[in-house]
Each structure stands twice: as structure tokens, then as C-alpha cells.
Amino acid sequence: MAKFYTELTEPLQKFIAEQQMFFTASAPIHGRVNLSPKGIDTFRCLDSHTVAYLDLTGSGNETSAHLIENGRMTIMFCSFTQQPLILRLYGQGTVIRPRDAEWGRLDRWFLPTPGARQIIKLRIESAQTSCGHGVPLYEYQGERETMIRWAEKKGEDGLKQYWQEKNQVSIDGLPTYLLSETEVNHP
Template sequence: MAKFYPELTEELQDFIQQQHLFFTATAPHQGRINLSPKGIDTFRILDAHTVAYLDVTGSGNETSAHLIENGRMTIMFCSFTEKPWILRLYGTGQVVRPRDAHWPRLMEHFPTVPGTRQIIQLTIESVQTSCGMGVPLYEYQGERQSLIHWAEKKGTEGLHQYWTEKNQRTIDGLPTYLLDPEPTDK
């Protein structure tokens, strides 16, 4: 049965820290819903009401644009071991980029990961647990290094060029403001 919480309890925080994979979901007012798997030790619990993750370079930048437009976000953790549990964090997301004033303070929580382009921070409005009895059992074998090697090979200039070509607009045409500041008259 589903159970709601107003914040992350110690038990829920322990569960999150045991997971190697999480999923993020965002959607614009009009357009495609974005659902993405994440890993590479990029997730951090900042307090019982706030979490954040390093957003590394990917083929798109949907989450950023959706959060700029409306802030709605869900993060889901799912156990693939004996304890059949699904945990969802509902809240308002914010994009934090290297040019933002609180970037240095947030980056203190994360390791250096090649290809990092921004941090996504979620202010939690509610937390839900539900059973995951239909989720299959899987065994964790380790992190893939492909994305890290790709980013290292690209280098700083190559990543900037990739962001310019591939991460400035979503597949629905929304601006991400990855490289340019958001207009103040939105």
C-alpha cells in the first residue's frame, strides 16, 4: 500500500543511499514527458526536504527546460533487491549552473565528474513509498564508464561545442539556457 510522508525520514534516506539508479520525470505544459535513468554516484540528500544531483552531458537537456518552464519534477528510486520498495520524491526542481552564485556551495557535495553541465536541485513537497512486488530482481554489477570516458575524450572545448549543437533546445523546441542567461522578462 502507498504511504505518503512530508519529508525524507532516516529510513527513506538510508534506502536512497543504497540505490545505484534513480529516474527523473519532468514535462512541459505542452510536449513530450521526459523520463530519464541516472547513476554514476551523482545523487545527494542535502536535508530532509532537499535533494540534488549532478546533471552530466547527455543527448538532450529536457529536464532543464521543463524545470525552467514550470518546475514540476518527480524522482523515483526502485529496489531491485529483496525489499520490494518504490520511493517517489515529488517537488519543485531548480537548475543550478556554474555561473550561478550558489554553484560553489552545492558542488561541495559532489565528486568531480567529467561532463558535468549543471546541478538539478529538488525541493520536496511530498514523498511516497509503494510496493515494488512486480519489479524483477537484478544484481548490481558496477557503474558504466562510457559516459565519463566520452566526456574526457571531448574535453572542455568539445563539450562546449556539443552543448551548443545539442543541448540548447529540447526536442519540443524549448530553450534550456544552458549557455545563455534566462531572459528577465519571461
């Protein structure tokens, strides 16, 4: 049975800390819905109303473009172990890049990770749990090293070139302002 929360309780924060992956969902006002799996120790609960994750370089930059346009975001955690549970976090997201004033305050929450391009922060409006009884059991075997090795091989200049070519606009043509000094970010 679904239960709603106005903040992340200690048991919910503990549940989050135990998960090896999470999913992000965002959408533009007009265009495609984006749903992305995330892993690698990149997620943090900052307080009972705020979470953030270190966003690593990927083939696209949909979440950033959507958050700049409208801020709407959902993050989902799903237990694949014996104790089933699904947790959804609903709220308004913000994109923080290394050039932004807030970067220094948030970056310290994360381990240095090759390929880090921005931090996504979510101000939680509500959280919802549901049973997860239909989710299959899976055994965690470890992190894939592919993305980290790829970013290390690219190096700082190679990553910036990749961002220029692949991460400046969403698949629906919305700007991400990843490399631009001029942007209007959603509060």
C-alpha cells in the same frame, strides 16, 4: 500499500543512499513527458526537504527546459534487491549551472565528474513509498564508464561545442539557457 511523507525520514534517506540508479520525470505544459534513468554516484540528500543531483552531459537537456518552464519534477528510486520498495519524490526543481551563485555551495556535495553540466535541485513537496512487489530482482554489476570516458575525450571545449549543438533547446523547442548568461529560472 502506498504511504505518503511530508519529508525524507532517515530510513528513506538511507534507502536512497543504497540505490545505484534513479529515474527523473518532467514535462512541459504542452509537449512530451521526459523520463530518464540516471546513475554514476551523482545523487545527494541535502536535508529532509531537499535533494540534488549532478546532471551529466547527455544527448538532450529536457529536464532543464521543463524545470525552467514550470518547475514540476518527480524522482523515483526502485529497489531491485530482496527488500522491495519504490520511492517517489514530488516537488519543484531548479537548474543550477556553474555560473550561478548557488553552484559553489552545491558543487562541493559531489565528486568532480567529467561532463558535469548543471546541478538539478528538488525541493520536496511530498514523498510516496509503494511496495515494489512486481519489480524483478537484478544484481548490480557496476557503473558503465562510457559516459565518463566520452566526456574526458571531448574535453572542456568539445563539451561546450556539444552543448551548443545538442543541449540548447528541448525536443519541443523550449530553451535551456545552458550557455546563455540571460535566463529566467523557475524558483
